[in-house]
Amino acid sequence: MKGGGANGVAATKRRWKGFVIAVMGLVILSMLVPLVFLLGFHNAFHSPVTLSLSGSDFPSQQQHDSSSSSSQHDSDSVALGAYQSHNHTMDQHDETRHIEDLIERLAPALPKERVGKQDHEIFAQDGLNRSMTKAPMHVYQPKGSPGHRVETNVREASPERKNVNISKPIEVRQLAKGDESEIPCELRFGSYCIWRREHKEDMMDSMVKKLKDRLFVARAYFPSIAKLPVHENLSRELKQNIQDFERIFSEASTDADLPPHVEDKLRKMETAIARAKSVPVDCNNVDKKFRQLVDLTEDEANFHTKQSAFLYQLAVQTMPKSLHCLSMRLTVEYFHTSSEVLEDSVTEKYVDPKLYHYVIFSNNILASSVAINSTVVHAKESSKLVFHVLTDRQNFYAMKLWFVRNMFKKASIQVLNIEEYNIIPGSSLPEESRITFQSHKFPKMHYETQYVSLFSHAHYFLPEIFKILDKIVVLDDDVVVQQDLSALWRINMGGMVNGAAENCAVRLGQLENYLGRTNFNRNSCAWMSGLNVIDLARWRDLNLTGIFRRMVEELTMKSRQHEATASKASLLTFQDQVYALDDTWVLSGLGHDYGLNLQFIKNFAVLHYNGNMKPWLELGIPKYRSLWFKFLNREDQFLSDCNVIP
Template sequence: MKSGVVSVNGVGISTTKRRWRGFVIAVLGLVFLSMLVPLVFLIGFHHAFHSSPSSSGSGFPSQQQTSLDDRAVGAYESHHYSNYNTMDPERVGKQDLGTSFHIGINGSITKGHPENHVDKNVQKASPERYNVNINSPMALNQGDESEVLCELRFGSYCLWRREYKVAIIDSMVKKLKDRLFVARAYFPSIAKLPAHEKLSKELKQNIQDFERMLTEATTDAELPPHVENKLLKMEAAIAKAKSIPVNCNNVDKKFRQLVDLTEDEANFHTKQSAFLYKLAVHTMPKSLHCLSMRLTVAHFQNPSVGLDDSVTEKFVDPDMYHYVMFSNNVLASSVAINSTVLHAKESKKLVFHVLTDRQNFFAMKLWFIRNTFKKASIQVLNFEDYNTIPGLSLSEEFRVTYQVAKLPKMHYKTNYISLFSHSHYFLPEIFKTLDKIVVLDDDVIVQQDLSALWRLNMGKMVNGAAEFCAVRLGQLDNYLGNINFNRTSCAWMSGLNVINLTSWRKLNLSEKFQTMVQEFRREGRLLEAAASRASLLTFQDLVYALDETWVRSGLGHEYGLDVQSFKNSAVLHYSGNMKPWLELGIPKYKSLWLKFINREDQFLSDCNVIP
């Protein structure tokens, strides 16, 4: 045939060849696609795996951080010691009585979470009411991130944890847990390989042995004998498993699950430790509670003798040196008074007025009758007799975290601002015959004679106080509300305050304070939270800045202070959580406080107060 087409049984050979050619092309296309799709998937997975913002430095994405339990991060930093005897976790977390200030580089502050200014990708903590935060987030150095986050969330707990960090113990138990972790990750993949059934059984047996040992032992001393042999067998089995080609995805998935479980456990223990730390620093120690109760019982068993008229006259004599202290802690107030008297040149001119609550009134009264302080006179007053608001509120303390301007980025400093509570604004009404007083907090000790304070010429100023100029009121404008104030004014501190009661009455500052408190309370804030804001504003442009040699604060928070550097300070203020009468107090500063305790008193021995 001229056409060149051969016909076999009526079907053209050229037609058959074209059909086979199309079939081969289709098969090759399917093979190519079957190789391309997994390749694209693996490349995309690898890219997502390494570029994920949640990935940790070890190559595995870290678990999403669990939001902090309210019980662990209660914002209330005030030291109302006797009110915490019935404390429970829910109360600690839900107290709406305090504030954390977080001040940024540019001073911009907004309400929100303490972590907002750290990293947008970081899981936010539980909300702390009345928190103040910066608007713009800041980049964190990878090496500093964990420490910065810890201090922002848990405050001085992080400092305490670093100070008391101990060397790793029970290293064998930790090594067993590590090998068990790896064996569990490889076992599912090895078990799916029929050719390695023997290795699978070996791994399973080793895992069961390790689990049994770790269930019965938590320390190296509790481990059974020949544990080293079992460890060697496990390591040999793991080495074999690593040498066998397995599906990496399965191992990776198992590792992630184990990492997540481990991080969950670590996060839980961190929050639990921070909560227990907060509970410890906010709770009246058992020994001090015993002291107050025994003194109260002793007072009613043997009614104390009344004061003579000559001593009573000193309480209203404006020519005496009058010191006022708000306290419900018998031992703390005694140490503050004793240190003041011991360094006074004329102790007979000193008059101390201790204002306490009804619960501790009789204990305080008996203590200061039993103990003499040279020729100083001491008057114990029940504050609730002068105040319609039940209870006594002490100076409020608030944690402030800010960046040090002169140092490189990411260098943060934490300090505590101590302010008057609403109880302090009854002073002009309580001491109507006095023109000038010195207010001491009960967490101070005095190292020099304070008589020079009575010769200070404060002019028109009302409150002589130490200023904290690392934080200015302009940085707290969103926190303080829509009220006109001097943005350049420094925050001032309680602890040692010289008060001109004459100017106070003339300017009617108590009424001004109460007005601001009512305005803040209309915004839904509790009394203590409103009082802290009003205290910052009541004395604006009326604070006389005391020389820095008068007061050294931070002894209840800062570990790195040089003891020699503040020996010349007149007053040492244990501002912060770690008060010197607590077991958590900073040891190298506690010795300065302990030397003013009257160790001969029988009540102290009976209650094991003396360490």
């Protein structure tokens, strides 16, 4: 009985053992089926997005991608491990097809014409963003190219990206190194931006800049290294190198001032930095320090940019020292010159209506001299030319002596003091304005900037100053004449008062906020001073001077700002009284536009240097300055005494 009982117990145990094994098998199968399902779902929809621009570097990076994903949740890690083991069994062809299939799925987010360009653009859209919130996006480039492997975490790529709503498309652009074409700095700093780009030179003091760069990096790593006791020697070495570099910069700012053996110090610093980079430190601390240094550097750079722009504008508006010297020397010499030499001998020509009368408003001796000389040189009959130079009291005596000392063929020159006609000093020069408005010509540009030069308050005294004359030509002092201008007196202006060059890039409708009025023709083009044919008889009949004064009063009352009121009132006063001269008469823009072709310039009768970069300033555009300087009389002794000759 005992033996039978024992056999029965053994049989029962075997049956229970088989049952337990069967249950365990069912449990294992029940776990594997969902796992296989999840594995397929993960493989189809939640795999990390990897774009291969070369098509050859993808397989070599699978192991790295496995390690970079180890920080996810446990369940994700199990699934990802199974996914990677499966990928190891795939050949390169299958992986390439997988990537191509993924790109096709994301076709709206990744246009085909953009993929594969060296300067690539990546657009992350809604479907892609959800899969990228956990895993970073990797962009692979061919080996040896700049930025071979770039990792961009959509949430933590930069401080600006932290608050980005990733449900919206995100555009990441990689611009060419040194590309400044996308920086709209002209609206902030005017023509200074153009001048800075034109005068951009190769980097000087490259060693100083390299030393500063290494000091910048060492300061970023030092706080993190100093917290690690095991790297006390490295911390001491970094500190010593930083102090050495700071001592160098306290005594030197250029390569020529650097002490000897500075290359050895640079090598020591680079070695210490290399060791610091190999130390496992908290990247957040280094990143934070870098950001602090970058913010300080950006603030300093922005300050210097604003300061440079201010100094540039100051240089534009201030008379150069050499021209001030010339005016003072001539003024002193005027009072040492006998009255017989200064006496006018051709006064009858000043009021002869049969002659060609030119009027120039100027406080600049050289500028007015060039404008007159270039006109006389190209005139067929210089004896018929009469120039009336209107200046202020400060420059009157210097201007008068200059034109007594310098003869311009047979032309007659009269110098008048504009302040004798009760005109406010400084209001005699043309009003130049830089107007920025929304552009309709270039859709990609939000704003467009144009330089407009118009009559000042003093120009509206012309009918009173020249009561006997019926027709005159008004020249700005920043012009150069290249052809004979006698044909201007034969133009039939059809009852219009002002023959001028129109600037249809600026229409009055675009200046509605600037003008502050609504009762004007919105399609009327702006007109330019520089070369203006004036019918004084018609001016008097229409009483344009009275209309101008009423316009000034209205504009001042509405805006309570006196700045540029003359320009606004001039546009409105002459909006229906401008006769458009042929386009070949005047070319404007030589004081701000770098894009004018020198061969194209020769076709115009008058060149107008409107803008900040006048040719007599060092800031002037170099390729246009020679056209101005060739009409300057360089033989006068005062020019060399005041160092005017460049």
